[in-house]
Amino acid sequence: MRKKLPFYHLWLLSFALIFGVSTSITAQNSSKTLTQLHSKQALKSSSGITQQSRNNPSSINETSINTADRINVQDCDQGDDSNGFENGFNITAESGYRSADDFYVSPNESLNVRSIVFNVFANYPVSSVDFNFYEDDGGKPGATLIASETGLTPYAQVPIGAAFGYTVYAIYVEVDFNFDGGASGTSYWMQPEVDSPMAFWEGTSAGTLGEVIHMSEFLGPWTPDDDGGIHHGVFKLHCDVVVAGDPICFDISDTIEPITRVVLANIDNTSSAAIDGSPALEDFTNIQGVMAQGISYDIALAGNTNGFLCYFTVWIDWNQNDEFEADEMYEIGYIANSSGTDGEQTTGTITVPTSAVLGETTMRVIKNWDTSPTDPCGVYLYGQGEDYTIIVEDELGVENQTSTAFSYYPNPTSGVVKITANKEINSVSVVNILGQQVLVKENLENGLVDLSNLQIGAYMFRVAFDDGSIENFKVLKE
Ligand SMILES: [Ca+2]
Ligand SMILES: [Ca+2]
Ligand SMILES: [Ca+2]
Incomplete structure (x- = not known):
């Protein structure tokens, strides 16, 4: 069986924690794993699911920031866009894993973040969100926690697609954080955690903002993402509380x-x-x-x-x-x-x-x-x-066009029933009062159906025409 069950994930999670199963966690017993999603599976997904052709009203499709132009960028609305759900990084609270990505505040600026939008692979909407912010320590998160907010309830969680057996949600959280750019500009690191049986922060290899996602396992050192060191987190920092986008309608994950x-x-x-x-x-x-x-x-x-x-x-x-x-x-x-x-x-x-x-x-x-x-x-x-x-x-209008002129006789009958119609009859089936099909006619000669071999009783006729329409009627055999 391949049914996904939350406790199964929890069990695996426990297994991973107890036995230290690196960062790779089996997401489901159809042999898919999601981690850090492996590159091979990311490729399989991108070939199997035509993301580009899909109506994907991702909310994270606003201005992206070119780090080369940092000095002059607008600090508000910075972040990286979704790139077709390439990969995911574990941000499940209490999983033992932390994932963080950086952002930038321009010199002499103060960035007031009022909403954060980030994309997450999960089976269900998440219960709550925590954000931890660290100073930058030479291109990775430093030890000092400079801001933190826990137990935040998202104001929207919008399904925007599916991948790796998970729904992808754009998660919208209202916050109020201030970050200071200082005299020469400052980078900070954002580490989101979500309360969920299993959740992964979407990563994109097309990201451009600052450093790639850095990960820490069991409070160990921060290292670049362990699936190639090429993925940026998909998120946006807004200076206002943005309106949630539209959900996708139908997908296969x-x-x-x-x-x-x-x-x-x-x-x-x-x-x-x-x-x-x-x-x-x-x-x-x-x-x-x-x-x-x-x-x-x-x-x-x-x-x-x-x-x-x-x-x-x-x-x-x-x-x-x-x-x-x-x-x-x-x-x-x-x-x-x-x-x-x-x-x-x-x-x-x-x-x-x-x-x-x-x-x-x-x-x-x-x-x-x-x-x-x-x-x-x-x-x-x-x-x-x-x-x-x-x-x-x-x-x-249809009757005028096709002139059904449908009739059958005699009824009751002792043997033959003649069916007439001004359109082609595809088939006739006859069902007894027990619901058993007793007769099927594919090619009707002269519209004649012979009931003489059937017992006395009532029979339901079902006539299917070549144009797809059907007629049902009851005939009594005497
Ligand atoms: Ca980044
Ligand atoms: Ca309707
Ligand atoms: Ca088909």
């Missing part, structure tokens, strides 16, 4: 186990079955499905389950308010041990509400390991999302 086929109405879309071979949220909004108010449609979904059991849920924004609400959600079902190309599928029915707003709207399909997804904007460990466009049409 560990492995993209893809949706491989979606069949609904006139949509029949096949996509890559390769693990980590397509984006977490695949954009198929150029594909338009046409559905009519009040009509029911069969849906069939397939995917690569990577040897596990995966559930599918579909949302359609019927009221076109750009949100997927609970009454717009369809939990379709699950498949297990499917390659995504073996024909395994889960099926269901989606009935367009008669109140659905006419015109263009969005459908999201989410596949998730182990549990049926119920959050259209969630960050999931294993799976994929796909977005499509749905055109909602007026029921009358």
Whole structure:
């Protein structure tokens, strides 16, 4: 099993503390480790997850500081930006590890920091934040603690992405610290700690502000980050209390186990079955499905389950308010041990509400390991999302276009039922009152279904048309 459990992390943490397992901590038993995330895994992540293509409204995308221009920089808003969640450095309180990064106050300036924003990999929002500040001692944190604040409650923790099996949060903390630049400018070191089962400060190799992250293990000496000595912490120091950015909507934090086929109405879309071979949220909004108010449609979904059991849920924004609400959600079902190309599928029915707003709207399909997804904007460990466009049409308009003219007779019948429709019938299935399917017809000759071999009783007919619509009716066999 690969389910992540907080106590598992705590156990590992204890293990690490007792046995001194360097700084590398197994984040989850799917063989991922996060430390200091190893470079190899950082590479795997950057190749597997297309960070650039993702809508990543990171709040930390403001002005970055060029250290060469330090004398003239604005001290407010300094810090380094996210670079696609390359790496993480342990800042879990009481983990035995400390991570610190530096900032700078210009000569004859006093920097009043009123909010600090920093990016953290964690499973959940953190409970509280501590900040310790040290003087600079020749390019590393000095021994003297010059300022400290503990037990701070963030005023916002915004999910902005996912990596290494964790959600990435932009954490916003209101503070009131003053730092003096002195006559010739001064560097200081900020050491954040967070109360969390496991949390890592995002590091970027594209950072430019001052020195790289320095680490100290079990109160030992400070040394440059032990994953190459190239990573700066992702944070910003602000001289006002900044407004939190928008959260990301949907992501996969560990492995993209893809949706491989979606069949609904006139949509029949096949996509890559390769693990980590397509984006977490695949954009198929150029594909338009046409559905009519009040009509029911069969849906069939397939995917690569990577040897596990995966559930599918579909949302359609019927009221076109750009949100997927609970009454717009369809939990379709699950498949297990499917390659995504073996024909395994889960099926269901989606009935367009008669109140659905006419015109263009969005459908999201989410596949998730182990549990049926119920959050259209969630960050999931294993799976994929796909977005499509749905055109909602007026029921009358569709009937005028396609002239359903659907009928069946005789009813009751002693043998044959004749079905007529002005559109192509794909299949007919007949189910008895016990719910057992007793008859399936793929190719109807003259629309005739013969019940003469069946027992007397009531039967439910389900007629699926080539355009994806369906008709259900009951026939009595005498
Ligand atoms: Ca730095
Ligand atoms: Ca896909
Ligand atoms: Ca909606």
